[in-house]
Every structure is written in C-alpha cells, then in structure tokens.
Amino acid sequence: PSLVGSEMCIRDSIGGAPSPSAKDCFEEGLCIPICKIVVAGEDNPTVMDFINENLRQPAETMGDIRAQFAAYRDCNTKLMSLMDEERLDSLTPVADEIIARSEHSMRDAISALPDGTYSDGFDIDGVDVPLRIECAVTIEGDHLIVDFEGTSGQVPWPINSVLNYTQAYARYAIKCLVDPDAPNNAGSLAPVSVTAPQSSLLNATPPAPVWGRHLSGHYVPPAIFGALAPIMGDRIVAESGSPLWNVYFSGRYDDERGNFVKMFFMNGGHGARGHGDGPGCLSFPSNVSNQPIEAFEHQIPMLVREKSFIPDSGGAGKYRGGNAQKLVFEARSKNPMTMTIRHERITYPPRGLMGGKPGDAGIDMINDERIAAKSRTTLVAGDKIVFQTPGGGGLFDPAERDITLIKNDLESGLTTPAATKENYNYD
16 A cells, blocks of 8 residues: 555644645655555555654554554455455456446436536635636536636645646536436546646646645535536535635643644535535535544643534525534643644635525634634633634525524524524514
C-alpha cells in the first residue's frame, strides 16, 4: 500500500500544517511522494522512520496507518476465501460485467435528459478577495460534459483544488443526481467528462498550496446542481452549509503526556431536498462525523459549553433548509494552544434554489469578537470560542409550504414566530 490513503492523518500532525496562510505546497507540511510503506508484507523501516520522526502524536497517527494495514489484510483474506468458495480463478469476468452494466445504466440515464448546455455561476468567500465558480454542463446524447471555464485562477492561499479532486466531486454529483442506484465504478464514470482551465482554482498546478482543497472543491456539486436545476426539478438538492467546517487545536498537555493535536468537524445545515426538508447539521457533499463530545473533551484540554441548533438558520421554502449549529468551546489548558480554522460561507451563504431562500451565513468569534474565517490564533485558559455554521438553502416557493410543517417547526423551536410570519405569512 502507498501513503496516499493516509494523507489526512499525516498532514494533521506534521510540521506547520495546516497553515491558513501557506503560499505554496512546501509550506503545507512534509511532501511525501508515492512510495511503499510495506514491502513483501513487512514494514519499510526507512519510510516508517521518517514519518514517525515528523509527527507530533506518533502513536495516534501510526495507529491510524496500521489500522489500514489490518483492513488490507482482512480484505485480502476474505476475498481469497470467497474466490475459493465460488471456485473462481479470477474476478475479471465478474468485474467486467458489473462495469459494463453500470456504464449502460449511466448512459441510459443521461440519454433520458434533454440535450443542451446548462450553466451556473456564483461568488465564494476566498481569502483576501472573493472568487468565482463558473460551471457549464453539456448533454450530448449519452455523454455528459462538465466544464469550469471562467472559474477564477489559482491563488497563493491553500484553498486551491487539484483536477482529480475536482473531477471526483463532479462525477460524484452527477452520479447522485442522474443515476444513483447502479453500482459505482469505472463504468459509471466513462460517460462523464470533467474539465477545468489549467492553473485555475479547480485545476491548480504546482507549487500552488492545495491542503484546503475542499474549500473550493466542495463547491463543485452545488455548481452542477444549480446548472441542472431547470431540467431536474425535484431531484435537485439546494446548497448545504459546506464546504466542510473544521477546527484544529494543537499544543502541549499540562502534564507529562506531551503534545496534542486534534481536529473537530462541524457540519452546517443540509440543503432542502426535492421531497422534504434538509436535515440539520448534515452537509453535502462531505460525509464526516465526530466522536462523542465526552471523548473529545477527555483527549484535549477543551470544554464544549454548547452544541445546539440555531433557530431560523435554514433557508425558507416549500421545503426548508437544514438548521445550522452553534458550538461554544472554552480553552482549559494552562499552556497556550493554537487554533487553526479555514471556513467558507461567511460572506456568501448557501443559496436556495427554484424560489427557495438562502440559509444563514456562518460566524466565527473569540470572546464575543468576530475573527477571520481563515486564521490561526493563540488561545489561553478561559478563552471562549463560538462557531455558528451556515444553514442549508431552501427549495421552491415558501408560499407552497404545508401548514403542518410550519406548525411543527414552531413547536420544535427550529423557527421563531417572527421569522415564520416574515417567510410564510403565518402567525
């Protein structure tokens, strides 16, 4: 196995990463080329040593890597057992048939859509200046082309996406929207082409910093959904409170345990769906989740004071966007600690679609004062950090919302009487 699958856990722990102000890829941590970490079933000691010597928390990170080794071994054992049981010498014929069926299914689904070019574009926060995402989706028979011509050029900040990341999220969005039920494999990908201008925000070239590529790449699905909304109707999902929000805490324990580094994920509200409201605190396209709060508090000197829904944060519509969440942390360490954040949707909130209203924008604060959404801050004991994630966008005209749903939102506290009166003319 290579190190590619372990990039997340390694970069979280190595060097100065994740820096919100990195100007090139060399400032983002140790750049590890593709290399063998295991050779003939045995650890490659050279690779293991240089990784281990560059980690703040070697036990945790190497444990993550070894968990992947265990998964590889178990998968190999079970696969060999299955082949023995079914008396198979090769899986190639089975794989070829599954791939062919997936491609046929995707081509049929694309062919059912009207030919033409459909486009969407919008501004995003960026770092020092707003940036632009432009997307055109062209349907030609059983082939679909996604093109990001017109998107802003790459920037000297770690928010650029590389092309394979852009292609992955574009194809993921098309799969979810056009043909969600067939097995996902190379056959599903074959009828879909994805292009972006070289050296652009969605096709960055070295040495552009790219560690925070989700801060641009997660805008790819909403751009595609926005483009196809006129022909996909109730299969569309409004914009969610993504790109994914997260926060990194690092420092030294007050006792003999040494260094700590911890990442905490925060989802905004999900966009409204074609047949129902968006779930709260669940974003698309990311699928991350957190460990229990109690486990987080046990691992680093932080206290979570509040984790709650924010009323009225989901965009109004026939179907309402999911509510955002408020999280309040308190620093409890005697030693200073570092907090790093890189958040989007502060200036430009998640959009509603087809008559739906936008969700709320996000807010970052320390001790009741706003801070930059992409920043690194030193915390001392007693500091209070407040994050309000973005809310999901609404879908369709709010005047079409069912009265029962309006009453349920009021009773649950997800909406307030004042906002309900304004959005739905109900009191």
